[in-house]
Amino acid sequence: MRKDKWIPYGLVAPYILHFAVFVAFPVVFSVVLTFHRWNIISPMEFIGLDNYVRLFKDRLFWQAIYNTLRFLVVHIPLQIVVALALAELLNRTVRGASFFRAAFFLPVIVSGVVVTILWQQLLGYNLGLLNRLLTAVSLPRVAWLDDPDIAMYSIAVMATWKNVGLYVILFLVGLQTVPAQYYEAADLEGATDWQKFRYITLPMINPTIFTVVVLSTIGGFSLFIEPYIMTEGGPLNSTLSAVMYIYQQAFQYYHMGYSATLGFFFALLILGVVMLQRRYIEQEN
Amino acid sequence: MAGVRLEHLAKAYDKGPLVIRDVNIDIKDKEFVVLVGPSGCGKSTLLRMIAGLESITGGHLYIGDRRVNEVPASERDIAMVFQNYALYPHMTVFENMAFGLKLRGLPKEEIRQRVEKAARMLEIETLLDRRPKDMSGGQRQRVAIGRAIVRNPQVFLFDEPLSNLDAKLRGQTRIELQKLHRELNATMIYVTHDQVEAMTLGDRIVVLRNGDVMQQDTPLNLYNHPANQFVAGFIGSPPMNFLPGRICADGPLRFESRGGMLGIDLSEYPQAATLRAYQGKPVVLGIRAEHIRRRPGPNERRFFRRLVPVEAVENMGSETMVYFPLETQRFIARLSADYPIPADQPLDLFWDLGKLHFFDAETEVAIR
Numbered sequence: 252m253r254k255d256k257w258i259p260y261g262l263v264a265p266y267i268l269h270f271a272v273f274v275a276f277p278v279v280f281s282v283v284l285t286f287h288r289w290n291i292i293s294p295m296e297f298i299g300l301d302n303y304v305r306l307f308k309d310r311l312f313w314q315a316i317y318n319t320l321r322f323l324v325v326h327i328p329l330q331i332v333v334a335l336a337l338a339e340l341l342n343r344t345v346r347g348a349s350f351f352r353a354a355f356f357l358p359v360i361v362s363g364v365v366v367t368i369l370w371q372q373l374l375g376y377n378l379g380l381l382n383r384l385l386t387a388v389s390l391p392r393v394a395w396l397d398d399p400d401i402a403m404y405s406i407a408v409m410a411t412w413k414n415v416g417l418y419v420i421l422f423l424v425g426l427q428t429v430p431a432q433y434y435e436a437a438d439l440e441g442a443t444d445w446q447k448f449r450y451i452t453l454p455m456i457n458p459t460i461f462t463v464v465v466l467s468t469i470g471g472f473s474l475f476i477e478p479y480i481m482t483e484g485g486p487l488n489s490t491l492s493a494v495m496y497i498y499q500q501a502f503q504y505y506h507m508g509y510s511a512t513l514g515f516f517f518a519l520l521i522l523g524v525v526m527l528q529r530r531y532i533e534q535e536n
Numbered sequence: 537m538a539g540v541r542l543e544h545l546a547k548a549y550d551k552g553p554l555v556i557r558d559v560n561i562d563i564k565d566k567e568f569v570v571l572v573g574p575s576g577c578g579k580s581t582l583l584r585m586i587a588g589l590e591s592i593t594g595g596h597l598y599i600g601d602r603r604v605n606e607v608p609a610s611e612r613d614i615a616m617v618f619q620n621y622a623l624y625p626h627m628t629v630f631e632n633m634a635f636g637l638k639l640r641g642l643p644k645e646e647i648r649q650r651v652e653k654a655a656r657m658l659e660i661e662t663l664l665d666r667r668p669k670d671m672s673g674g675q676r677q678r679v680a681i682g683r684a685i686v687r688n689p690q691v692f693l694f695d696e697p698l699s700n701l702d703a704k705l706r707g708q709t710r711i712e713l714q715k716l717h718r719e720l721n722a723t724m725i726y727v728t729h730d731q732v733e734a735m736t737l738g739d740r741i742v743v744l745r746n747g748d749v750m751q752q753d754t755p756l757n758l759y760n761h762p763a764n765q766f767v768a769g770f771i772g773s774p775p776m777n778f779l780p781g782r783i784c785a786d787g788p789l790r791f792e793s794r795g796g797m798l799g800i801d802l803s804e805y806p807q808a809a810t811l812r813a814y815q816g817k818p819v820v821l822g823i824r825a826e827h828i829r830r831r832p833g834p835n836e837r838r839f840f841r842r843l844v845p846v847e848a849v850e851n852m853g854s855e856t857m858v859y860f861p862l863e864t865q866r867f868i869a870r871l872s873a874d875y876p877i878p879a880d881q882p883l884d885l886f887w888d889l890g891k892l893h894f895f896d897a898e899t900e901v902a903i904r
């Protein structure tokens with residue numbers, strides 16, 4: 252009996268250990284870091300709230316937040332509309348539906364680096380495929396990645412292309428939970444395809460829409476690889492995303508304490524946005 | 537309002553076998569027609585073909601004078617009440633009932649009036665703000681009917697609308713559906729596998745089996761003159777008793793059961809002449825439970841009398857069901873409950889010869 256008492260603890264120990272080392276410790280440590288100056292090499296120096304004061308005065312950080320929001324404003328709606336439209340198409344009995352389902356999902360599992368390099372070829376100013384098409388029909392070239400007013404939106408489109416397959420799958424599952432009989436009843440009532448979509452599909456897949464909004468918000472906030480590889484945050488810092496800035500602070504300038512402060516603040520921001528979304532969508536119901 | 541005409545209608549799902557074969561039914565304007573048959577016989581399929589929810593493989597379908605084979609469901613002006621109601625869960629009762637009118641762009645005020653009128657008729661005025669999930673099965677059922685009647689369609693279709701209700705509610709709703717049919721004066725096509733519903737609701741009943749129409753007629757004609765053994769066994773409760781045997785016409789006309797235990801003198805049988813032609817052939821005798829009696833009627837010669845061992849007795853209060861074995865079959869007699877029937881004594885029973893049915897044993901067609 253005595254020995255048995257320890258068995259449950261033994262069984263949960265691996266998980267507790269993993270949680271402590273890889274979750275609890277980093278979280279606590281980074282909160283501690285926000286009150287220190289530290290460049291990894293010299294010992295940590297306590298500086299109180301200096302990092303927070305600096306954050307509020309850091310124009311580049313706010314620009315990065317602003318850039319990220321600009322990205323989200325295009326990325327999230329585009330993601331939802333495109334994913335839902337593709338899911339609607341795939342949900343019909345089209346020929347080769349399973350091929351398209353796989354095709355749309357492929358970019359999701361391909362490495363972001365590969366996708367980004369691919370799109371660089373597509374969007375290049377002189378030799379990019381897109382501009383060559385434009386010149387072929389005698390339209391002017393567009394500086395997809397070199398114009399500070401356009402670059403972030405080009406990245407938003409690219410990120411949508413990369414991730415949309417995942418959301419197509421989510422929407423497909425959502426659409427398939429709507430019983431066919433509702434559409435049949437609506438057919439008999441004389442509903443058009445659009446009316447069926449508007450009055451039956453949309454309200455009935457509301458939970459899926461919420462999931463997609465939250466997932467793509469969180470995913471979108473963590474925008475990093477695309478600008479890091481494609482534009483290095485340029486031109487004129489117009490594609491510098493918040494996560495990229497946090498990365499730079501940590502691993503280019505070794506401002507570990509400040510970077511942790513930015514990360515901490517940014518996490519709170521995401522939490523706030525998601526809670527707002529949730530309240531809004533719950534009200535809609 | 538309009539009639540519905542089915543001409544040589546056929547249906548196969550995706551290159552599969554025909555599940556509806558050469559169905560011909562002419563449904564008059566304002567008629568209440570019930571499609572009845574065992575599970576899987578194609579009732580729902582036929583109804584959905586009329587609604588436009590299933591494509592038509594062969595034949596012609598007319599609503600009024602218009603051929604509608606290729607007309608989409610949304611343009612057929614038909615309302616359907618589904619078995620599980622198919623009420624939209626995210627809409628209130630009012631919104632559910634108003635949906636079709638709203639899609640048509642009717643003015644708000646008129647929508648309100650029509651919904652309220654239908655709600656009064658079905659006594660669901662107090663439920664208009666509820667959602668489907670907050671109502672009982674019977675209430676949902678009424679809402680589903682309400683949604684159908686607000687649109688004032690040409691034809692109403694019902695697919696087993698009562699099957700999710702308990703027995704008592706089913707009985708009540710049956711009566712209300714009859715009333716509704718009189719008030720709306722509309723063409724109604726009603727699917728059920730319950731022959732009691734069919735008998736009580738239909739102006740006319742169409743009996744289906746495996747995609748074929750076995751017989752279509754008024755309830756009483758189906759009951760009194762079934763065209764074949766299937767209809768005889770399907771319509772009526774308890775089902776008709778059957779006994780295989782053959783006709784002997786050398787000498788006085790007789791029916792002899794296959795096991796030889798039973799010989800019935802048929803010289804007094806009304807259709808003796810037709811039967812005579814079946815001399816020597818296998819036939820099936822049929823008699824309903826209520827035509828086996830405790831006492832003979834005034835004309836004793838038209839009764840066949842037999843002492844039977846009683847297997848079981850069921851007292852229903854108003855009547856008594858007596859089960860007795862006869863060769864390989866189990867027979868049921870429905871007797872008056874006035875006299876107690878001891879379960880362990882043989883019982884003297886009188887079969888009404890005028891109510892006997894005979895069927896060709898091979899084709900199952902009634903011999904008349």
Ligand SMILES: Nc1ncnc2c1ncn2[C@@H]1O[C@H](COP(=O)(O)OP(=O)(O)OP(=O)(O)O)[C@@H](O)[C@H]1O
Binds near residue numbers: 549574
């Ligand atoms: N979508 C379908 N695809 C293929 N076969 C089908 C389909 N729907 C029905 N069937 C077949 O068609 C036949 C008739 O089915 P139907 O649903 O019309 O029967 P039913 O008379 O309504 O039966 P129930 O009383 O059980 O509702 C059955 O053999 C069934 O298996």
Ligand SMILES: [Mg+2]
Binds near residue numbers: 579580581
């Ligand atoms: Mg059915």
